[in-house]
Amino acid sequence: MLKLRSLIAGVFAAGLLIAPAFAEEEVVLPKETWSFDSLFGTFDLAAAQRGFTIYQQVCSNCHSMQYLHYRDLAGIGLSEEQIKAVAAAVTVPQGLDDQGNPKEGPATPADQFRSPFANPQAARAANNGALPPDLSLIVNAREGHANYIYGVLTGYVNPPAGFKMQDGMNYNKVYPGHQIAMPQPLRDGSVDYVGGVTNDLAQESHDVVTFLAWAANPELVERKQMGVRIILFLIGMAFVTYAVKRKVWANVEH
Amino acid sequence: MAGLHKSDISNPVLNWIDTRLPIFTMLQKEYGVFPTPKNFNYFWNFGALAMVNLLVMIATGIFLAMNYQPNTTLAFGAIQHIMRDVNYGWLLRYVHQNGASMFFIVVYIHIFRGLYYGSYKTPRELLWILGVVILLLMMATAFMGYVLPWGQMSYWGATVITNLFSAFPWIGPKIVTLLWGGFSVDNPTLNRFFSLHYLMPFVLTGVIFLHVAALHVTGSNNPLGIDVKSPQDTLPFHPYYTTKDSFGVCIYLIVFSIFVFFFPNVLGDPNNFIPANPLQTPADIVPEWYFLPFYAILRSVPNKLMGVCMMFGSIMVLFVLPWLDTSPVRSARFRPLYRKFIWLLVISFVVLGYCGMNKPEGIFVILSRLATLYYFAHFLVILPLLGKLERPLPLPESISQAVTGGRGGGPLPAGAAAKPMEKA
Numbered sequence: 001m002l003k004l005r006s007l008i009a010g011v012f013a014a015g016l017l018i019a020p021a022f023a024e025e026e027v028v029l030p031k032e033t034w035s036f037d038s039l040f041g042t043f044d045l046a047a048a049q050r051g052f053t054i055y056q057q058v059c060s061n062c063h064s065m066q067y068l069h070y071r072d073l074a075g076i077g078l079s080e081e082q083i084k085a086v087a088a089a090v091t092v093p094q095g096l097d098d099q100g101n102p103k104e105g106p107a108t109p110a111d112q113f114r115s116p117f118a119n120p121q122a123a124r125a126a127n128n129g130a131l132p133p134d135l136s137l138i139v140n141a142r143e144g145h146a147n148y149i150y151g152v153l154t155g156y157v158n159p160p161a162g163f164k165m166q167d168g169m170n171y172n173k174v175y176p177g178h179q180i181a182m183p184q185p186l187r188d189g190s191v192d193y194v195g196g197v198t199n200d201l202a203q204e205s206h207d208v209v210t211f212l213a214w215a216a217n218p219e220l221v222e223r224k225q226m227g228v229r230i231i232l233f234l235i236g237m238a239f240v241t242y243a244v245k246r247k248v249w250a251n252v253e254h
Numbered sequence: 255m256a257g258l259h260k261s262d263i264s265n266p267v268l269n270w271i272d273t274r275l276p277i278f279t280m281l282q283k284e285y286g287v288f289p290t291p292k293n294f295n296y297f298w299n300f301g302a303l304a305m306v307n308l309l310v311m312i313a314t315g316i317f318l319a320m321n322y323q324p325n326t327t328l329a330f331g332a333i334q335h336i337m338r339d340v341n342y343g344w345l346l347r348y349v350h351q352n353g354a355s356m357f358f359i360v361v362y363i364h365i366f367r368g369l370y371y372g373s374y375k376t377p378r379e380l381l382w383i384l385g386v387v388i389l390l391l392m393m394a395t396a397f398m399g400y401v402l403p404w405g406q407m408s409y410w411g412a413t414v415i416t417n418l419f420s421a422f423p424w425i426g427p428k429i430v431t432l433l434w435g436g437f438s439v440d441n442p443t444l445n446r447f448f449s450l451h452y453l454m455p456f457v458l459t460g461v462i463f464l465h466v467a468a469l470h471v472t473g474s475n476n477p478l479g480i481d482v483k484s485p486q487d488t489l490p491f492h493p494y495y496t497t498k499d500s501f502g503v504c505i506y507l508i509v510f511s512i513f514v515f516f517f518p519n520v521l522g523d524p525n526n527f528i529p530a531n532p533l534q535t536p537a538d539i540v541p542e543w544y545f546l547p548f549y550a551i552l553r554s555v556p557n558k559l560m561g562v563c564m565m566f567g568s569i570m571v572l573f574v575l576p577w578l579d580t581s582p583v584r585s586a587r588f589r590p591l592y593r594k595f596i597w598l599l600v601i602s603f604v605v606l607g608y609c610g611m612n613k614p615e616g617i618f619v620i621l622s623r624l625a626t627l628y629y630f631a632h633f634l635v636i637l638p639l640l641g642k643l644e645r646p647l648p649l650p651e652s653i654s655q656a657v658t659g660g661r662g663g664g665p666l667p668a669g670a671a672a673k674p675m676e677k678a
Binding site for chain 1: 293500504528537658
C-alpha cells in the first residue's frame, strides 16, 4: 500500500497543502540500493548466499522460516550437493517409528526449514515473552519492505536521554515505538565471510535482507522475465489489432 | 417438420444442430450482425473488458481452489504452497488477486460511462438496475475472496465488515451470528465464505447474462445519447466492434500485466502477509482500495446504524437513479450543467477513497463529510432539480448526421450496415 498511498498522498498534498500539518512522527527509513528493486532487477545471488549463512548462524536460533524447504535453496544458486549437505546437517522430527515413538533424523532437501522452537509458547518462554516472527515473508509483511528490515537491523542505538525503557527491551530508531524485544542480532564481524567481502554491520544486514527478500518472493526473477516477454507480445498484439481495426473501419464515416 | 428452426447455416453439421437448437443463428444475430451505433468511443469497450475479466477470474479461481484449504490452520500455508510449490501457482494467484482490482477499475469506468452518457434512462432502466445488482454481487464476492488467504487484514476486515450488520436493531446480532457460523470469525466463517466465494461468480454470470440480454433488447446507448433512427446509424457488431474490442482487450491486458508481473502487491496490504491472529489487532484496519469510498462514507457518520445505512444507501440510491434524473436528455454532451456536476461526483468519490485510506482524524473527517454530503446531494437534490432548471443544447438529428458533420451521411459501404438491418 505504501507506494500507492504515497503516490496519491503526493498528488493530494500538492493540491491541498494541508496534508503536511497532519503528518505523524515519521521514521525515516534508510534508502538502500537493492539488486532486486528495479524493473528488471534480479537477486544478487552471492549476497543472498552470504545472507543464508547469516540466517543459519544467527537468525535461525530464534526465527523459523516454515514456508521454505531446503530444496528451495536452488533459487539462490546452491547446487544439489550443497543443498543435501545443508539439509543433512540439520536434525528434524521424522514422524513416528514402528513403536510409535517420535523419531528424529537428518533432514533431506524435501524437508521444511527446521523451526527453532516446537511451538509459539516455547518460543515465547525462551524469549522473555516475545514471539520471534517467522521470517519466510517478513520482507513483504512490513511497510517499507527491505529498507525497513535493513533499518531495524542497523537501527540499534543508545536511547535518547530520558527515554523510558521497559525491562529486557532494546532501543531501535526504526522499530515502531522504538522498543524491540530482539537484542541487536548483527554487529561488525558477527559472521566470518570468505573471499574478502567486508563483514561489517552494513554489509551483513544488506546480505541477510537480500536473502529474506528472495525468501519472500522466490518467483521474482521468473516473474519479471515472463512479464517482459508477455508485455512485449501484448504491445505487438495491440499494434496488430489496432491495424485490423483501422482497416475494418476505413470505409465507414464515423 | 413443425417446430424445427429453418437455419441459414450452410455447413451441414452446424445446420443439423442449428435446426434443432438455433444457437448459431442466435450468435449470428446477437454478436454477428447485431446493429450497434456507429459512434461508440473507447468508453464502450469496458463492458467487453468486464466480461473478459470475469472469465479470467473464474478460470484462475478454479485452479486456485484445487490447491487451497479452507481451514483456519491450513489456509495461510495453502496460499504459500500455491505461491511456492504449485507450478505457476504464483502466476495464478497474482492474476486472481490483481484481477479483482482490475475488475473494479473496469467496472467503475463502465459505471462512469453509464452515468456520463445517461445510459440508465428509459428504456434502459432495468438494464441499469441489473448492473447495480452485478456491482453488489461483485462486492460481496470480492469481500469474501479477500478473507480466504486468512492473513491479518483478511481476518480483521471480515470482523469489521460482518460486525456492521450488528448495527441493525433486533435482527442485527442474529445476522452476524449467521454470517460467522458461531460467535466470532472462525473456521465456520472461512468455510462458508469459501463456499460462497465459489458460488457467487456463477450467480454473477447469471445476472450478467440477464444484463446482456436486456441490452440486446434495448440496444446500446451511444455518446450522443440519441436513439438509433435508421440503418445508417448502426454497424454490425462484427467485425466493427469485435476488432475495436480486441484492441481494447490488448491495452487492458498490458495494464493488467504491469500489475501482475511488476507490482503484484502494490494494491495489497503488508499486514496480509502475517497469518490471522485473533489476539492482535493491526494498527489500522483498511479494506481493499475499491471499498475505500464506501468505508469513508461509513466512518463519516458518528452514529453506527446511520453510517451503515448511508454506506448501503450510497449503492441503493443507484437503483432509483433512473427516476431521480428528471432530464429527458441522456448524454452529458448536451447538458451544460450536468457535465460539470458529474465531475464533482467523480471528485467526491475520489476524495472519499483518499479519506478512507487515512485515519478518521482532523481534516479527513471534514473532507469525508463534505464528500459524502455531495455524493448524496448529487443524486437526491441536484439531479431532480437539474432536469427542470437546465437548458439542454440542441440534439443532433441522427447519429449519422452528427458523425458525418451534417453532410447527411453518405451511402454505407456495401455489406456494412444496410444488409444486416434488413435481416434484423
